[in-house]
Amino acid sequence: MRIPAYDRRSMLIGGAAATLAYPLGLITSAAAQTVLSPTQTMRGGSNNYSPGAPLVDNLGSGFEMSGNVRRADDGAPLANVRIQIWAATKRGGEREPSNHGSVLTAADGSFRLEMEQIVPNFGQPHAHLAYDDDAFQTVFLRPVMPSASDTSLRADFILERA
Template sequence: MTRPPITRRGFAASGAAALLAAGAGLAVPARAQGLAPTASMRGGANNYLPGAPLVDRIGGGGFVMSGTVRRAGDGAPLSGIRIQVWAHTTEGRERDPHSHGATLTDADGLFRIEMPQIVPVFGQPHGHLAYDSGAFQTVFLRPVMASARDTSLSADFVLQPA
């Protein structure tokens, strides 16, 4: 079998195409295929009290707040990351210190903390979560429950190194 040689014209055309693609951003380096960082949500930081204590659970528990924490770009799970949680619950208002607590992610980047049942406040059943520990850029989340009767809520963080 004979292989047709690359013609001079073919070589020039493919070279020009490659240059065009790179210039137009069509061919991009591998890093940009990675995970984009999570942006803070509107109202996420409302009634935030910095430095919530690490607790086994907030108040009497019964409601589960959980999620994952990964690194932007490669998506690697981040362990030992401090996530702060607060909400208006059956046991207190958003701004009451006893409505706030923090937990750490495990080796797989998962966090899970129990808190009292969230009740709707300001027109929506919602919770607040924060990553605000310095090593990565600060993120405030404000997930909304599909139903006020839900007994769990989750939120995922993708953090960008500070």
């Protein structure tokens, strides 16, 4: 005959322990423990960077660049963070001023910029994005599109305090 590993007493003790553990600080929520690895600058990410690109509503149409910005130490979304975006597009190369612009993140940390279709530069269709303000460490990204015919690209930032 097999004796169960639990009985009424062990169930009551276990339930009481679980009930008291959270208020006593023995258990913390997963959200309180969230620590994210900061985004690292990508090689070539700062190519043709132009500090202080203006805030823009769009850089054309036909392609969408988007992403999210979060704080590394707690994973919280960062609002009103300036993200600079530039790329070689149908308008011209990466140095073309009309291919450079900045956007601010929304309350949920998201950003979005409509722009002209990105075209291959040095063989790869890619964009450049930068965070370069003082509150967090500077990060330059250079995400590559899987295909030159893609009409969107996403890049997320996890920022570490400066």
